[in-house]
Amino acid sequence: MTTLVRHRLILTGILLLTPAIAALHLFVGQIHLSIDDYWNGLFSFDKSSVNEIIARDFRTPRLLMALIAGACLSVVGLMMQTLFNNPLAGPYVLGINSGSSLFVALSIMTGVPFFASDFGLIINSLFGAFLFGLIILFFSRIVRTQISLLLIGLMLGSFISAFVAFLQSASDAQELKVFTLWALGSLQKVDFDQLAYIVPIALTGIASTFFIVKPLNALVLGEAEAKLLGINIKTTRLIIIILTAILTGLVTAFCGPIAFVGLAVPNLVRILFKTQQHLTLIIASVLIGSIFIVLCDILIQLLEPYFMLPINVLTSIIGAPMVILFILKRLK
């Protein structure tokens, strides 16, 4: 069996698995909904039906956010790992999420009404992600080893945490509550109408990554070699940082910082496909990333009768040990 056939088989498999798991997600909640509830909720919405309200305003956005968050963060992780030539890179460990957090914290706690609006929140989150993307890019030009860059990313994260903690201590109870809930991460803060712009932004961002497949493939050999193959490194770097800011910023604005997905999923994908062909890697990261978060959220919903598990807590519980495994495997 050739590599190409094997890749297509696995891709077809996860392509079929994604809608199946997504469908499962729609029917695991505590209140049982029927297919009709979803159909009517989406296409002939009746405000008096509780079931249709749940279907339209709670379950559908929650599922779509799970799919989007998984896809966006995984693609971002993949791009950063290739750009920095570092399989342990990701938006969370390199402080990109933290950048968003800082600006979201500022926007929630400064009390300026514009900043607290949806639009203000997204803009701040994007700006924070972009700014810290540039900072980490700057450091990547200076430090020579992979470990140094990761340590700098982690230190940026700690620095920002300290700063955010300071902001928290200076803010009132209401602001503190809003921020703390945001920071724990949740897929349930989006309503149906917000999807109208979240979905197009996410899809555009993900689709754009297909245009940098060629530079990404060459970047696997490192920036110097990619440049010798005629790749415009500066442009590629900028595109990657902008896409990172858009995709990470979007997800972080609405779901809070979700850890380790961007790091773990691309590594899983590479182990599964055993390739460095980024067309395959991007498609697989989108699908497996989506499946991963949806599965996490199914688990959260199943545990809801007993306790509330924030999404960020769950991805860390699963993701952190996985990362340790990857490290051990590489050092062997």
Place this chain on the structure above:
Amino acid sequence: MIRTSELTIGYTHQLLTVDNVQLNTSELYFLIGKNGSGKSTFFKTITGSTPCLSGKVLLNKQNVSSIPLATLPTVVSFVGPHFPSVDFLTVEQYVGLARTPYTNQFGRLKDEDHKIIQDCLSIIDIVHLKERFVTELSDGEKQMVAIAKALAQQTDIIILDEPTAFLDYSNKTIVLNILQQISIEMNKCIIISTHDIDMSIELGCSYLVVNKNKKRIQLVNSPVKKEVLLALAF
């Protein structure tokens, strides 16, 4: 063909001057000089990675500084001293990356590209390695694969920075013989930097020597004597 004219090289201040030389296709040249004498800087300058301080380098009669970044890799290919260690990259994919300057926006390899890759693998006689991951290759195999990649780039000029550095005696011989054969049979202009002077001298090629006293790169045409080279360079 490479021609240099009144060339000086270096980063911020002048490191070396280069004699006006002409390096022809179908010939193999060795570049020798002390560690840190500027061999790599010379290579970076003629591959267009580092700008000339003054003077110019002509690659196939075109000034290297005026060749667009995207077409430069169709003129000159460079094999660095360090082979990349990348997980899950097969030899075939690695050699295929040499086609990057020829492929479309999405980097998709056409049938023609696949044929070129196969041809280059068979010229170097490493077709059996094509499914292997580059991380699983021996040092000798890595060098062969790197040469196949340079060939797949289909350039008239190939530059190799110390390709024999980590090889055992037999692999050094194999690599040097293959490179000489390629230069003659495929009409390539090949420059190799090396510290294996004894072994290279048996091939009867011309030398570029970093003259230790004059801070200058000069061409010593074949036939050359080892004593002359040593006196000039070390």
